[in-house]
Amino acid sequence: MILRSSPASPFGRKVKLAAAILGLSDRIEVVPADTNDPADDLRSQNPLGKIPILITDAGEPIYDSRVIVEYLDDLAGGGRLIPAGEARVRVLRLQALADGIMDAAIIQIYETRWRAEDRREPKWVAYQAEKVSRALAVLEAEADALGDRLDAGTITVACMLGYLDFRFAGAWRAGHPKLVAWLDAFAARVPAFDESRPS
Structure with missing residues (x-):
């Protein structure tokens, strides 16, 4: 493939x-x-x-x-990253939340990449930043529930946090200690996380 x-x-x-x-x-x-x-x-x-x-x-x-x-x-046989039953909805919901954060973060990057400085819309950027902030607050409050799961939801959360580190200099870390600890543990369990880190 x-x-x-x-x-x-x-x-x-x-x-x-x-x-x-x-x-x-x-x-x-x-x-x-x-x-x-x-x-x-x-x-x-x-x-x-x-x-x-x-x-x-x-x-x-x-x-x-x-x-x-x-x-x-x-x-790979099914049910490993996307379980069946009620757990499926929880995993897909978490994935959707983390995907949404990545979308909002990318829009902020594109605003500076694609528009001349005098044509940028600060309100639009702030609107996207607010989405990220609200969603990170939810994830911080629910961080204990992430545990040591390896599923489509937690993979997406890890990649989203990694993207915020990469594009926004890790500014999210200051206000989200539980997510910081969770990401450190995730990276220790999944060597591919560091191996796939963008440079």
């Missing part, structure tokens, strides 16, 4: 961690993708031009990261 992604993508990192935890990393070749390059064939693989994209052994492109993680979980 081929994973189209970039080292900085937290969504691509989520797929890499899922593959490592499921023992599927050796079946996936990571091929860099440039979402800004119209000549990159990722736009024919995903018409949205977004990463990550997983090209299956049969040549079928799968996107987005949530769908890829579910595909990999099923490929």
Whole structure:
């Protein structure tokens, strides 16, 4: 299989961690993708031009990261990263919350990357930052429930916190000691977390 992604993508990192935890990393070749390059064939693989994209052994492109993680979980026998029953909803809800934080964080980055300084909208950036702040407060309050679980939700939380470290100099850490401790423990349990850290 081929994973189209970039080292900085937290969504691509989520797929890499899922593959490592499921023992599927050796079946996936990571091929860099440039979402800004119209000549990159990722736009024919995903018409949205977004990463990550997983090209299956049969040549079928799968996107987005949530769908890829579910595909990999099923490929590994099912129920390991996305459990059945009531636990499934809890895991998917956690994944959705962490994905939403990553979306809001990326929008803040894009505002500075894509708009000239005199055309940036501070209210829009503040609106996205408020989403991140509210959601991190919820995660801090619920951090004890994350425990030592390895599932689609906790993987996404780890990648989201890693992205905030990478793009926002770890400013989140000062007000979220439980999440800091949880992430340290997660990184110690999952070597692929440090191995996939963007530089």
